[in-house]
Amino acid sequence: MTFLPNDVPASRRPWPAEAISRVPFWLYSDPEIYRLEQERIFAGPAWSYVALEAEIPNPGDFKRSVIGDKPVVVVRDETGAISVVVNRCAHRGVAFCQREFGSAKEFVCPYHQWTYDLRGKLLGVPFRRGYKGQGGMPADFAPEAHGLQRLSVARRHGVVFASFDPAPEKFEDYLGPLMLGYFDRVFTGRPLAVLGHMRQRIPSNWKLMFENIKDPYHASLLHVFLVTFGLFRLDQKSAVEMDETGRHAVLVSRKGEQATNDATREMRSFKADFTLNDARLLDPVREFAGDATVVMQTLWPNLIVQQQSNTLAMRQLVTRGPQEFDLVWTFFGYDDDAPEMRRRRLRQANLMGPSGYVSIDDSEIMAASQDGIAPYPEANGLFEMGGREARNEDHMVTEGAIRGFYKYYRGVMGI
């Protein structure tokens, strides 16, 4: 075993010779890598998810959001347009917006009352001309040059994305036709209704979340609940697909039967004799075209769109240093859902979140992964299930979408 010399910065350490079928463990704990990720990924040319329009339906409505670890405010102005501005006063940097959600006519920084309109334009600076001839800002102070930093904004069918890049590629091109098709499957333009939020603080590197959702084969082994109740199985018709760059992906699963067969015999965890005491928990009805019952879409760099049976949620990743991130869940349905469908979504929400029948396994395994990875930066993760390439497959027995993610990641990071 070779240990890394301390004087070689992580960004100049060689990636393992096996390329994307290995991921070096220093990638999950190194502060310099984390800093570069903030700069090149989250503050770079990517489109990051920030909000659902249904969270800010009326003029003046705002919500706080985060891109990487940078706080922003998403706000709808009098014309209905949506702006995303940094939550950082242009004067001395105060995070002026302290409420998660609210409605405002303007933003006033509490420190020195610098006042901005809902597009971030600086409207007023108290004592700009001084007081009784004393003090004041210099005569050439130009308010128009000191508004809140504004981000580029893209809206599609009720979902809001933002980018620190002043001229990012068109959002539809960023997703590409294949991923846009899956996105539009849930977001058809039908008005959404927010059901509520959940948030969990996971003690692991953020990339482990994407590895988890881009890896369908763990679901058939780790998630005993899913397997037992036939919600997700390796022997179901399925697919793993990516856009051309590998940065976005979907896992698609189609309905199977709860029965013992060759595939379940490989799963030590399968429990054939279990039934629910109250079957109303799992009472899915088909609501989308096609035969897919689960579509998990991962969108670079901070979003998972979850459609598991009738539970729909945005899972937003908020990084908090190399060894911790928050997973922010926004559950939603459609505005015209019948009461029975609304109840079904709320029951099925038991599958997900910090107390989810399914997702508990994932957050706990990510913590255990970080516990094993961080103390051994000199070791590598092994990603050879389904080959050593990143390509689309019509089965679940592959880590190909993780390889696709790292192929793209290495390009962006220059490592």
Place this chain on the structure above:
Amino acid sequence: MAMDVALRLEVEDLHAEYCAALDEGRYEDWAALFTEDCLYRIVPRDNHERGLPLAIMHCESRGMLLDRIVAIRETSYYAPRTLRHMVSGIRVAAEADGALRGQANYLVLQTLPEQPTTLFNAGRYLDTMVREAGRLRLKERLCIFDSIVVPNSLIVPI
């Protein structure tokens, strides 16, 4: 109106048995403290105050409580942990329909392997209690927790 002292003590006993059953892993005993048609929900304060219906745990019957127990014992993967529930500020009021409305503050302390004990969750219980076969049972318990941020996973009920 002065509340019957015996009734107050009975409510306090219900809280004490509830906490002990969870902390000692006697989950079936915990479920037995609810009525068959109970409603049990763990809700972030933010959702509760904004009128949003989403809970992080949502059970509409004792059967759904029992299904949670199956998950804790059989299907979920999680690191071993010790939990301790503390209840204080117990209040109770009798309603005209014979039910009791209760409220109490709670803390849950969590101890993970090789870690010091931490404050895991804090909030308040909003209860409706009824008498069944001579004993007080929870017909409804809402756990409204203060910080929406859950430290990783919430596996055992609050």
